[in-house]
Structures are given as C-alpha cells and as structure tokens.
Amino acid sequence: MAKHIVGLVGPTASGKTALALALAERHGGTVLCMDSMQVYRGMDIGTAKPTPEEQRRVPHRLLDLCEPRDPFTVTQWLAECEKALSETDRPILCGGTGLYLDALSFRQSFGGAPADEGLRERYKALAAERGRKHLHALLSKADPAMAARLHPNDERRVIRALEVFELTGRSLADFAQKEPDARWTFTLYAVDLPRAELYARIDRRVDDMFRLGLMEEVRALLERGVQRDCTSMQGLGYKETADCLAGRISLPEAVTLIKTRTRHYAKRQLTWFRRDPRIRWLTPQEACALPGRNPF
Numbered sequence: 001m002a003k004h005i006v007g008l009v010g011p012t013a014s015g016k017t018a019l020a021l022a023l024a025e026r027h028g029g030t031v032l033c034m035d036s037m038q039v040y041r042g043m044d045i046g047t048a049k050p051t052p053e054e055q056r057r058v059p060h061r062l063l064d065l066c067e068p069r070d071p072f073t074v075t076q077w078l079a080e081c082e083k084a085l086s087e088t089d090r091p092i093l094c095g096g097t098g099l100y101l102d103a104l105s106f107r108q109s110f111g112g113a114p115a116d117e118g119l120r121e122r123y124k125a126l127a128a129e130r131g132r133k134h135l136h137a138l139l140s141k142a143d144p145a146m147a148a149r150l151h152p153n154d155e156r157r158v159i160r161a162l163e164v165f166e167l168t169g170r171s172l173a174d175f176a177q178k179e180p181d182a183r184w185t186f187t188l189y190a191v192d193l194p195r196a197e198l199y200a201r202i203d204r205r206v207d208d209m210f211r212l213g214l215m216e217e218v219r220a221l222l223e224r225g226v227q228r229d230c231t232s233m234q235g236l237g238y239k240e241t242a243d244c245l246a247g248r249i250s251l252p253e254a255v256t257l258i259k260t261r262t263r264h265y266a267k268r269q270l271t272w273f274r275r276d277p278r279i280r281w282l283t284p285q286e287a288c289a290l291p292g293r294n295p296f
Contacts (some may be wrong), residue, residue: 002185003085006295007093009034009101010190010273011266013201015287017050019191020094022291024058029296030088031060032081034095037235039065039072042224045209045217046237061088068221068232071136074149078103085184090296098272099148105186106178113164113175123159138162143171187295190273192281202262206255209237218242236262 006023008016020031037047041064050060061084066072077100085091093101127135136152139161146161161172193201218241226233228242237258244254273279282290 002183003091004185004187004296005085005091005093005104007034007101007186007188008190009093009098009188009279010096011198011269012048012096012262013205013266014191014193014198015201015284016094016096016191017048017054019189019287019290020092021050021054021058023295024090024092026291027090027294027296029058029090029092030084031058032084032088032091032093033060033062034081034093034097034100036072036077036097036100037232038063038095039077040068040232041066042221043068043217043232043235043238045212045214046235046241048205048209068224068226069230071152071231073151073154074099074103075154076151096269098269098276101276102178103149104184105181107181108176108178112177113160113172114167116163116167119163119166120159123162124155127155127159132158135159135162139165142166143173146172149173186278188276188279189287189290189295190279190281191287192283198266199263202266203259206237206259206262209258210251210255214241215245219245236265 006029008020008023010016023029024031031050033050035047035049037043038049039062040047043049049063054060055063062077062080065076065080081100081104093104123135132155133152135155135158136147136150139150139158140147142165143161147158150157150161152158164170164172164175214237218238221233221238222228222242222245228239228246233239233242240249240254240257240261243249244251249257
C-alpha cells in the first residue's frame with residue numbers, strides 16, 4: 001500500500017512552518033523538512049530553521065544532515081527522506097525546495113539521451129588523472145542543474161551528464177522521462193497570500209534575522225573555516241552578510257539586497273509550484289482552518 005504524505009509547500013515566508021506545526025500537534029504527525037539550506041548544521045537563523053522550541057513541540061526530520069563545507073545533493077536528500085518516510089506514520093512534508101518534491105514524486109530515467117563510449121572513456125581517464133572533484137567542477141560549469149543533483153563521488157552519473165552535454169549542448173535533465181512514484185500518494189497545500197503581504201512578510205523576516213544574530217552566525221561559520229565559495233554560503237542572506245563582514249558592502253546595502261533577492265526567489269518558487277496541479281492553494285482563512293481537519 002502506498003504511504004500517504006501531507007505536504008505544505010510554496011514560497012518562503014508564506015507560513016508553512018507554523019501550519020505544519022499546528023497540523024502535527026493536532027494529528028500526531030512528524031514534520032519532514034524539504035529545504036535545501038536547512039540541511040546544513042549551524043545555519044539556523046538565515047535559513048529560518050525551526051527553532052529548538054518548535055522542534056521540541058513535534059518531531060522533525062531532515063534537518064542538520066551535513067556540515068556547511070560539505071556538498072549535498074538532491075540524491076542524498078532523497079535517500080534521507082525515503083528513510084524518514086519508512087520510519088514515520090504520519091509524515092508532513094514542509095518546505096519550498098521544489099526540486100526535492102519532484103525528486104520524491106517521480107522516478108526518472110534518461111534512456112533517450114545519446115551516448116558515446118569513446119567520450120565516456122575519455123572522461124574516465126580524466127577522472128583517474130585529475131580526480132572526481134575536477135569532473136564535478138566541469139559539470140558545475142556546463143550543467144549546473146545536474147551538478148546540483150549529483151555528489152562529486154558519483155563518478156558514473158557525473159560522466160554521463162558531461163557526455164550528454166558535450167554531445168548535445170543540453171542538460172541531461174532535458175532528457176528525463178518522469179513516472180509517478182507509486183510508493184507515495186500526496187495531499188499538497190500552499191498558502192496563497194496577496195503579493196504585497198508576502199513581500200511585507202519577507203521584509204519582516206529579514207529584519208528579524210539580523211535582530212536574532214545573522215551577522216554573528218555568518219561570522220562564526222567563517223571562523224570555523226567555511227569558505228565563502230561553498231555552496232552553503234551562496235544561500236540567501238549568507239553571501240550578502242559575508243560581503244558585509246568583508247567590508248564589500250554596508251549593512252543597509254546587505255539588508256536591501258537580501259530583501260530584494262528573497263522576493264525574486266519567492267517569485268520563482270511561485271512559478272514552480274503553480275505548475276503542479278496537485279497543489280490546493282488556500283486563502284489565509286482556509287489555512288487557519290486546515291488543522292481542524294484530518295488530512296491523513
């Protein structure tokens with residue numbers, strides 16, 4: 001029998017976390033965090049990670065999975081999520097990383113992509129000579145979408161993605177054939193806030209992050225040896241704050257940049273999730289009433 005998953009998705013600052021907490025408390029669920037930045041340990045304020053008090057209220061999974069200096073891929077998140085689902089009776093997926101939801105929802109194959117054995121052997125030789133990280137760096141430049149999905153140690157798939165890009169000039173993702181994963185069924189919700197209200201919430205969140213100590217959090221990460229070019233440090237709020245600490249921009253400039261870029265990110269999230277016909281978009285009033293019903 002397929003396991004049923006309740007999901008709260010949508011743009012940043014739309015109220016997903018509060019709604020997930022209310023549902024989990026009312027119906028005995030476990031929150032599975034679907035956020036590509038909340039996987040990093042020590043990155044709490046800038047990622048709006050559920051607070052220790054919130055984590056005490058209901059069980060949470062898929063937080064703090066790796067160190068900020070380590071690469072972390074969609075494939076790794078999917079493996080962790082599948083493990084959590086196997087150990088959870090009433091999972092509540094909560095987050096705004098649409099790529100993670102797609103990875104969980106669909107099995108993908110790339111059978112239609114062209115192949116060239118000679119080209120593949122050349123990349124294998126390059127891996128033996130220069131190392132797997134060198135190949136992954138090449139893929140990051142050529143096909144960043146696939147590089148984000150693949151761990152540097154996944155040599156076979158990294159080579160396949162490089163091979164397809166060199167042959168076609170296109171991402172391996174373009175050749176993906178998706179089939180729904182029959183292991184899961186979904187009931188998905190998103191809160192449909194007026195755009196002005198969403199942007200006002202984003203602005204307040206950014207102000208709160210600095211009030212709660214975002215500068216100190218970023219300084220501590222840098223002092224621990226987390227490099228500014230790490231993937232984790234490219235997250236919204238971290239790159240700008242690191243630039244501020246380095247004297248490249250002022251604090252008011254950093255705050256303004258974070259607010260602007262977060263709004264742009266929210267627009268991209270809305271575009272991504274609007275195309276998913278499974279999602280029911282709730283008015284704020286409907287969202288408030290949701291915990292009163294059992295969605296499982």
